[in-house]
Amino acid sequence: MxxxxxxxxxxxxxxxxxxxxxxxxxxxxxxxxxxxxxxxxxxxxxxxxxxxxxxxxxxxxxxxxxxxxGKNVRILALVNKEEESESKEAGADYVGLDYIEKIKSGWTNIDIIVATPSVMNKLGSVGKILGSKGLMPNTKMDTISNNPGKSIKEIKSGxxxxxxxxxxxxxxxxxxxxxxxxxxxxxxxxxxxxxxxxxxxxxxxxxxxxxxxxxxxxxxxxxxxxxxxxx
Missing domain, CATH: 3.30.190.20 (Ribosomal protein L1/L10, rRNA-binding domain)
Structure with a gap:
C-alpha cells in the first residue's frame, strides 16, 4: 500500500x-x-x-x-517512610514502597524511578519488569540517591x-x-x-x-x- x-x-x-x-x-x-x-x-x-x-x-x-x-516527567520515589514527605515536596508524582506491588500487577505509568540505596534490595521481585522498560534505578544515571529530594528536583527542572x-x-x-x-x-x-x-x-x-x-x-x-x- x-x-x-x-x-x-x-x-x-x-x-x-x-x-x-x-x-x-x-x-x-x-x-x-x-x-x-x-x-x-x-x-x-x-x-x-x-x-x-x-x-x-x-x-x-x-x-x-x-x-x-518542556515535558512533565512522571517520577516514582521508592523511599522509606521518613523520606516520603521530602520526596513529595520535591515534586515526585508517586511516593512509597507500596507501589512495588502495583508494579508487580503491571503498573508502569511513570517515566523515572528514584530510589534510595537502602530500598534497592526490595526491587528484586520487579527487576525484570523495570529492566525491560528501562526504569531500574541506576547509580550512573543518578537515580539511586541518598538525597532523593535533590535528585527529584533536578530531574523536574530539566x-x-x-x-x-x-x-x-x-x-x-x-x-x-x-x-x-x-x-x-x-x-x-x-x-x-x-x-x-x-x-x-x-x-x-x-x-x-x-x-x-x-x-x-x-x-x-x-x-x-x-x-x-x-x-
Whole structure:
C-alpha cells in the first residue's frame, strides 16, 4: 500500500538540503517547517564512534538542560517512610514502597524511578519488569540517591539521562518547538558538551561520527559536528 505524502510534507522534503547545517541554521530550519498541531519536541541523535561490543565503551550519564525538555516527567520515589514527605515536596508524582506491588500487577505509568540505596534490595521481585522498560534505578544515571529530594528536583527542572544503544547511537529530547531559538541552542550545546566529556578513554578514532536533529514527525537534518568541538 502506497503512503500518501501531504502537501506540507512534500514541500518539506524538497527543501531539505543534504548539507551539514550549523546549529542556528538547523534549529531555524526545523522550527519554520513544523506543521503538526501540537508543541512538537526537538530531538537529537548522536552517532558515536565506539565499539558497541565493548562494555567499557557504553556512553551513559546525565545532563542538566538549562531550559529543561518542556515535558512533565512522571517520577516514582521508592523511599522509606521518613523520606516520603521530602520526596513529595520535591515534586515526585508517586511516593512509597507500596507501589512495588502495583508494579508487580503491571503498573508502569511513570517515566523515572528514584530510589534510595537502602530500598534497592526490595526491587528484586520487579527487576525484570523495570529492566525491560528501562526504569531500574541506576547509580550512573543518578537515580539511586541518598538525597532523593535533590535528585527529584533536578530531574523536574530539566535533568535527563542518556545511554548509547546497541548501534552506538544516543537519542534524546532537548526541548520543544515553542522554545526560543536561543534556549534550544543552549540546551543542545550543553547536551553535546556532556557527551564529548563522556568519551571513553579506550575509544579510538572519530568519536562524534554524525549528529541529526529533528522534530516530532519530521525528517532529520544533519548538523556540522565540528561546531561542538569548539564548545
Amino acid at each position: 502506497s503512503v500518501k505524502v501531504t502537501k506540507n510534507r512534500n514541500k518539506y522534503l524538497k527543501e531539505i538540503d543534504k548539507k551539514k547545517y550549523s546549529l542556528e541554521e538547523g534549529v531555524l530550519f526545523l522550527k519554520e517547517r513544523t506543521f503538526v498541531k501540537f508543541d512538537a519536541s526537538f530531538d537529537i541523535s548522536v552517532n558515536l564512534g565506539i565499539d558497541v561490543k565493548s562494555p567499557n565503551q557504553i556512553v551513559r550519564g546525565t545532563v542538566q538542560l538549562p531550559y529543561g525538555t 535533568r535527563i539521562s542518556f545511554k548509547s544503544d546497541r548501534y552506538g547511537i544516543i537519542h534524546a529530547s532537548v526541548g520543544r518547538v515553542s522554545f526560543s531559538n536561543q534556549c534550544l541552542m543552549d540546551n543542545i550545546k550543553e547536551f553535546m558538551m556532556i557527551i564529548i566529556r563522556n568519551k571513553p578513554s579506550t575509544s579510538k578514532g572519530v568519536y562524534i561520527k554524525s549528529i541529526y536533529l529533528s522534530t516530532t514527525m519530521s525528517n532529520s537534518i544533519s548538523l556540522d559536528s565540528k561546531i561542538f568541538l569548539k564548545i
